[in-house]
Amino acid sequence: MTLLQIHENRGSARVAAPAEEPSVPTMNLSSDLKEVRATRDLAEALKLTKELIQDSSFPTARAWVAGGGHAAAFFPVYTPQEIAHALGLLPVSLRGGGEDLEITHADAALGSFLCSISKSTLELAITGKLDPFGAFVFPYICDVSRNLEGIFSRLRPNAVTHMLHLPQNFTSASSVPFLVAEYGRLVEKLERLAGQRLSKEALADSLQVYNRRRALLADLAAIRRNEPWKLAATELNLLERLGDLVPPEVQMPVLERALREVKERQRPKRDAVRVILVGPFCEQPTHDLLSLIEEAGCYVVGDELSMLHRWMGDVPVSGDPLENLARAYIRSPVDIGVRATPMPKGVSIVARAKEAEAQGVLFLTAKFCEPALEDVVLYRKGLDDHKIPYLHLEFEEKSTSYEQSRLQIETFVESVLFD
Ligand code: SF4
Known part of the structure; x- marks a missing residue:
């Protein structure tokens, strides 16, 4: 099936999901999300x-x-969500x-050797799961994200679609004005x-x-880094993904309560290897x-899982807020596969491992993700x-069996503990 055919089918069958689509139970929430x-x-x-994450029908939206x-x-990795928030958008x-979404249509429109997120995001759109959204923003992080914006503009012609260009030169005097202008284009569309x-x-x-939200997440991440037995990486990840x-405003009371609760936790330390997870930024x-x-x-004491929520620290609020936001993006020290700071990559990874007091690095890269x-x-x-041990694993969304990964990680852990 071509993209054109998908578009035509999508346009003529908006109310009915494709016949082979399994009926997935969906959650219904109140509009003020009081359940959270x-x-x-x-x-x-x-x-x-x-x-909420497992429900692919986006119950909160x-x-x-x-x-x-x-x-x-907003598609990963970084987008200025403050702008949407200030306009009253969710x-x-x-x-x-x-792992639960069956890809039955997107495979026909995208090539085989592409990451899972590109296909699953398109599948969500084709099957109507993204109907609640009136705007789609794709940062230009790679060829895949760039093409998704074009595809979405055809699939959802009545929605706002936007490709956000983010600068890669962080030392030029033109970077801030460039980004302010780019944010301005986005503002016009979201308005x-x-x-x-x-x-x-x-x-x-x-x-x-x-x-305030970033400060709360930073406090939780500091506990995970300093006392990882108190807060699992999976727990921090879920709190971020909320x-x-x-x-x-809905998430922060949950974070405040989590912070109080985690600080009081009495959990025994394990004999685990401190690692940073590198690669799963998208x-x-x-x-x-x-x-x-x-x-x-492993104790995961640093990761690239939810960079959006910890891309920057405090953004000044006085003066021109749009310029402040642009300046904060450019000054951020974040150095991941889709953003290169002036520091050489080999130097940057060693600095990150040392800062986290990590004993090793676990590369966890999405299959076919070229930037990673x-x-x-x-x-x-x-x-x-620098003789820092590392292990490289690849994953995809539909992976269900991890026995080989378990064996590789256990072997890695043993080699670090007993070498
Ligand atoms: S997973 Fe990698 S290749 Fe795929 S959209 Fe994200 S950055 Fe691009």
């Missing part, structure tokens, strides 16, 4: 978050739209379809969906809200794979030079 606020402790919040609002979907981060103009005051308020789906490994890494004897795979070569050279 009502969770009583960390365990309940994590359980609900997991259910559906609830928001049913309550009269508009929702905007910003939702797309993270692919997970159309929101039906209102963006005010400086509203954006400054949103910067403050997001600063923010992919709900507004910060497509996400499954929850089962992340759990397995910890079960097999290309950097592994450069990272390995730096690690070899």
Whole structure:
């Protein structure tokens, strides 16, 4: 089936999912998402978050739209969600379809040797799961994301689609004005969906809200780094991913409670190897794979899983908020596969491993993700030079059996512990 045929089918069968589509139970939430606020402790919040992630019909966006609002979907890795928030939109981060989504249509439109997230995101659109969204924003992180924007503009002609260009030169005096202009193009489009103009005051308020959220996540990440027995990587990841789906005002009470609870936890230390996870900055490994890494004897003390939520620290709110946001992006020290700071990659990975006091590096790259795979070569050279051990595993969304990965991780852990 060609993309044109998919488009035509999609346009003529908007109400009925394709015949072979299994009926998936979906959650229905109230428009103010009080179900999230009502969770009583960390365990309940994590359980609900997991259910929200598994429900590919985006229950939070559906609830928001049913309550009269508009929702905007953002592809990884980085997008300025504060802008959507300041316009009263619900910003939702797309993270692919997970292991439960059957790919039956997108394979026909995209080549075989492409990452899973590109196919699952397209599958979600073709099967109507992304109907609640009135806008789709794709940062130009790779050829795949660039083409998805074009495909979405044809599949959803009535929605706002936008390809966001982010600078790669962080030392040029033109980088900030360039990014402010790029954000300006995005603002114009999102204003159309929101039906209102963006005010400086509203954006400054949103910067403050997001600063507070980043501070809470940074506190949790610090516990995970300093006392990893108190907070599992899977738990931190779920807390971050809740923010992919709900507004910060709904997520923050959950984070505050989690912080109090985790600080009080009395859990025994394990004899585990401290590792940083490098590579999964866009497509996400499954929850089962992340759990397995910890079960097999690792403490994950740093990762690239939810960079969106910890890309920058405090963004100043006085002055021009759009310029502040652009400057914060450019000044961020984040160095991942789709962003190269002036520091050589081999030097950067060693610095990150040392900062996290990691004993090893676990490369966890999505299959066919060129930006991640290309950097592994450069990272390995730096690690070899400093005799820092590493292991490289590849994953895809539909992986279900991890026995070989378990064996490889256990062998790696033993070699680090007993060498
Ligand atoms: S997983 Fe890699 S190749 Fe695929 S869209 Fe993301 S950055 Fe691009």
